[in-house]
Amino acid sequence: MSEVVKTAPHAPPPLKARRFGLYAQHESIVLMHRDCHACRSEGLSPRSQVLLTSGTREVYATLYQMDGDILALDEAALSEEAWRLLGVEAGDLLTVRHAPTIESMSSVRRRIYGTRLDDTAIDGIVRDVVAGRYTPIHLAAFLTATSVLPLDDAETVALTRAMAGVGEQLDWPSDVVMDKHCIGGLPGNRTTPIVVAILAACGLVMPKTSSRAITSPAGTADTMETLAPVDLDLPAMRRVVDAEGGCIVWGGAVRLSPVDDIFIRVERVLDVDTEGQLIASVLSKKIAAGSTHVVLDIPVGATAKVRTREAAAKLSQRLIEIAARFDLKALCMQTDGTQPVGVGIGPALEALDVLAVLQNRPEAPPDLRQRACLLAGTALELAGAAKAGLGAEAAEAVIADGRAWARFQRICEAQGGMRTPPVAAQRAPIHATRSGRVILIDNRQLATLAKLAGAPDRKAAGIQMQVRLGAEVAAGQPLLTVHAETAGELAYALDYAASHGDMIEIDA
Amino acid sequence: MSEVVKTAPHAPPPLKARRFGLYAQHESIVLMHRDCHACRSEGLSPRSQVLLTSGTREVYATLYQMDGDILALDEAALSEEAWRLLGVEAGDLLTVRHAPTIESMSSVRRRIYGTRLDDTAIDGIVRDVVAGRYTPIHLAAFLTATSVLPLDDAETVALTRAMAGVGEQLDWPSDVVMDKHCIGGLPGNRTTPIVVAILAACGLVMPKTSSRAITSPAGTADTMETLAPVDLDLPAMRRVVDAEGGCIVWGGAVRLSPVDDIFIRVERVLDVDTEGQLIASVLSKKIAAGSTHVVLDIPVGATAKVRTREAAAKLSQRLIEIAARFDLKALCMQTDGTQPVGVGIGPALEALDVLAVLQNRPEAPPDLRQRACLLAGTALELAGAAKAGLGAEAAEAVIADGRAWARFQRICEAQGGMRTPPVAAQRAPIHATRSGRVILIDNRQLATLAKLAGAPDRKAAGIQMQVRLGAEVAAGQPLLTVHAETAGELAYALDYAASHGDMIEIDA
CATH class of the missing domain: 2.40.40.20 (Barwin-like endoglucanases)
Structure with missing residues (x-):
């Protein structure tokens, strides 16, 4: 007809x-x-x-x-x-x-009904998403559908490629372009600024783009923003890296894998972030950033994002294999994920920990310093800049002699000027109700507490930990202090703490 | 602590x-x-x-x-x-x-990760939804999760019970309270107003609540609204049924299973409506409406919602079994779903077909009349008001002698006054490009065409069919006429028709 x-x-x-x-x-x-x-x-x-x-x-x-x-x-x-x-x-x-009909939604519907998607279908979805055609309802349907029936390897490769392809693509005049990434879930694990400072001080190229928090109280971009501007555009980022060898900027501003930021906003509301989406999110940014080598930190613990060594091994294998499809050499490290890293949780409070380590201060959290040196050392070895087994030691030396701190300050200045992290107006301690030994710390509940206090949107909000696993505490001793910018948020956080007494478990 | x-x-x-x-x-x-x-x-x-x-x-x-x-x-x-x-x-x-944290979203997250939900969890979700706590993102996640991994029988029963439980619950001073429902997907299949008129004229009680369109160009409530008010509250609905034995009102206004209407708005955007959701949607309203018997019309055809006799048989069995759990006697009829029913598609155009049948007019679409009498007859038999095998004949007689039309007018008056369906300002025919026999009609494409023309929100918009399967047509002969209220919508519909030439297939 x-x-x-x-x-x-x-x-x-x-x-x-x-x-x-x-x-x-x-x-x-x-x-x-x-x-x-x-x-x-x-x-x-x-x-x-x-x-x-x-x-x-x-x-x-x-x-x-x-x-x-x-x-x-x-x-x-x-x-x-x-x-x-x-x-x-x-x-x-x-x-x-x-608005015209969204053609690629027919692919999402097929996926909801159980049919796996090929490269063309996934490409169509990603193109429609980046063009702003998907409403939150459409985005939630796609992300949920690919969580319930998880993305397989072929779909994950296709999604990674499509996501890397729709944004900016960087390239660098260097054979080795280093990157690192932590598969989140561990509050306070803010090693990136330290690692960048060490590697740049050692002459490596590390144009680091970081994301904002998905479901955590702070992403590296959120924390770094309290120390220097992070919303640099591409030419500005290139100037910083040309001058200093490294940078720590927000990936969203340079439009690397811009679809990732769109997905993240919906994942944050749902508090869902499954393996295939995580792999595509991580690797699409590394590929678009022009990285050749990446060290991946996978914290393992009962209340971390990855809960068992087996799950971490499986995830590592998928990450390495899929990265290899894009000529990206990935190395995964399983790290301790049983408790928060450092003292601060929340953008500004984590920034204070980073500064303490870089400045070689005696009160610097030793666990944060050690993790950063382990990651930086592994990267040095991966890049051939340190002998096998001697990387961590070399990294330690770069902190100890002040080169890392000097380089970090130069990077901050190049990014637009160093800032002093803000301080919260509202604070309240939470005390131990009994004496005994700290036997369990719930990362997830601490993250929720910090978010209710306002993190990551309120930069100064979060938690300062006053105990670690194994500590002996007396009844009435402060376990942590909640920081908030407003009385309302402090009240929300304290309400939550009052009804979650098992956040820090004490064995008499 | x-x-x-x-x-x-x-x-x-x-x-x-x-x-x-x-x-x-x-x-x-x-x-x-x-x-x-x-x-x-x-x-x-x-x-x-x-x-x-x-x-x-x-x-x-x-x-x-x-x-x-x-x-x-x-x-x-x-x-x-x-x-x-x-x-x-x-x-x-x-x-x-x-807003406080949505407690039941933890159930939705567990469901996304593959854990089936028990009664308590589903009840919690439905209660949070009816309280308005779920944003479109949360709703889309729940509906998608229960589509990819479809609701099993236990979950469907739980969802049905929870949905029926959060709204109004009707009861009627009659042992037999009749209901009917069509498992959509067939444009123009508007038998309900005719069936209600016949059964009420025969002395049965049929307090019919209907929904608005989900993914179709018209729901019964949309069509009926062009003939009489349908947004009656509960006391008004009860007055109509007490006086006339039957009514045709919008279920949303009497708040029967109000969560269903919330789900439907999201399902409409996604164009997704899976079996468990469909069963819970249909049965929760029947249960809340106090029905004891229900006749379910399941059109089967390649482009209907249910595509094969096997799928229809499976759906029928689930509907009957789950209905029985609530002491509701269901009877399912498989009907022809290969082409639209009647002439009109869209609220007002379907209302014109209904009027033609009830008024015994010679141009009344015979297929619509026949289907309505078959359904009404089956209901009469189910209720013991006609002998087995003689129901359809009895129903025919009630139309032929004008009792159905008289009763329908009284029902419309009782609902607030009979209306004349609106007429579209914009019309354009679509012509056959070749001579031959009509061998295929795509219900889905016709539904899309009617929706682009403005249905169901624009009451007068839709399609008038001028051919049926098997018709011999000459090149240049009109196949259908598109009706729209505005020039913009007419243009959208015609653009779509121009690029979907296989909507009505002609074999030379």
Whole structure:
């Protein structure tokens, strides 16, 4: 069939762009008057997905409608994100029409019904996601579907490649480009800034891009941001690395694997982050960053993200094999994941630990220093810059003689100037209710406590630990101190602590 | 551990409620000034989930922030839905705080990781959903998780019971309370209003509640709404049934299984509706409606929702067995699902077909009349009101002598007054490009075409079919006519038709 009556190409009536000062995180929103002619002629209802067009730019947005006199009939009021993406000025003309059907959602539906996806299908999904066509509902469906029936190796490779392919791709004039990554889940494990400082001081190239927290109280980018700007664009990042050999910047700002950041926002709400997604997330950024070697830190513990040595071994094998498909040499290290690393949990509090180690201060947490040196040493060995078995020792020496601290300061200055981490206005200690020995520390509950206190969005919020496993404590002795920026958040955190008395277990 | 410093119970600063005239479908939204003291003291960021409290009422909402002078610093501007649920007047005081953690999401996470849920877990999820605690992301995760690893019988029974339990529960002073339901997927299959009219005319009690469309161009409630009001509350519904023996109202308005409507909104976006969810959706409403007997119409066809006789048999068995667990006697009928029923597709166009059948008009679609009589006849037999094998004949007689039409008019009047279905302003025919015989009609593509034309939200929009399977057509002869309320929607539909020439296949 299908000879249709030819109509003139359909053009919706234009509207005037208005900056509404609406902050909706990363959501593109357009508000239009309920009685506006464009809504009527296009048949647009509240919460329609629409396509905004101005000149050559297109933005997918969610429509809301208003009555009353705040909006004129011919205005389209934009959220800050939509305003930025569309690149309009006040009064510029734009059109609003129904968003076209998302073609790749048919692949997501097939996946929900149990059919595995090939490269083309996964590529289509990632392209639609990066174009902003997926609403949170579509994103949640894709991420859940690939969690319940986990991504297999072929799908994980395809997702990794597709995610690496849709953003910026870096390359560096060096045969060895070093990277490291921790498979999260261990509060306070903030070795990256120390490792970068050591390796850069040893002459290696380490253009480190880090993510913000997914389900943890702080990501490396969150912590580093309290010490220096991290939202550098690509030319700025390149200048820092050219000058200092290393950097610690936020991956989202340089648009490496931008889809990862979109996924992460939904994973954070769901508190779900499964193996295939984790591998694609980690490796797509390393590949896009132009890394040749990567050391992966996998903390293992009953309340870490990876709970057993067997699971860690399986994950390591998949990471190494899939990395090899992209000519990326990966080395995985299983590390102790039974308790937090260092003293601080939360962006600023972890930054203080990092500074203490780099500055060689006596109160520096020895576990953080040791882990950082182990990772840096392994990287030195992997790159041929230290003899086998002697890497950690070499790394220790670089901290001890001040070269790491000097290099770190130079990196911070190059990134835009060193900052002093903020200090929380609100603090409250939590005390031991009995005397005895600390026999168990629940990383997950501590992470939740720190998040309720406001981390990672409130930089100064979090926890300072005052005990470690094996410590003998007396009843009434402080176990930790909660830091918050506001009284409301401190109250939420303390409410949680009061009902979770097993967070730190004491054996009499 | 866990002796916390006792603080006074935390109370966020109050704000003044402002009705913002914001239409966001069913979404509760609160807008606050970026610099307002409550955002600062509570640590609230854009897109935080918050709990609004005023007096004894609580509403979960999504927070957006604004700068500029549209909002005062002490104002909380509410969307229409939040305004209605919170029951405030302009200037009333309310508080905004972080929404508490959703306890039942831990069950959803366990389900994502492959653990089946028990009754208590499913009950917790349904209770949190009906309380409005789940965002679209959480809902999409639950619905996707129970689609990829489908709900088993125990979970389906638990979900059915939980869904039936959180809304209103009807009971009727009659031993036999009849119901019918069609497992959708067949455009134009609008037998319900006819069946209710026949059975009520025969003295049976049939308090029919219907849903709106999930993924189809019209649900029975959408169609019936063009003929009479359907958003009756419980006392009004009871008055209609007491007076006339039957009604056809929207289930959402009487809050039978209100969670079903919440799920449906997300399922519609995803275009996903799997077996366990379908069974719980159908049966929870029948149970809550106090039905004792139900006839289920299962159209079978390559492009219907159920594609094979085997799948229909399996679904029938599950429906009957699970219904029996709730003392509900179900009877399933497999019907022809190879092409649309009647002539119209879309709310008003289907209503015209219903009227033609009830009014005994010569142009009434014979297939619609026959299906309605078969279903009504089976129901009469099931209820003992007709002898085995003679039900359909009895139903035919009730249409032929005008009793069904008379009863239908009385029901419409009792529901608030009979209406005339609206007529579309925009129409365009689609013509055969060759001569030959119609050998295939794609229900799914026709449904998409009708939806692009605006159905079900635009009541007059949809399709009028001008051919059926087996028809001999000449090149240039119209196959169907697209109806739309706006030029924009007509254009979207025609664009789709132009690129889907295999919607109606003609064999030369």
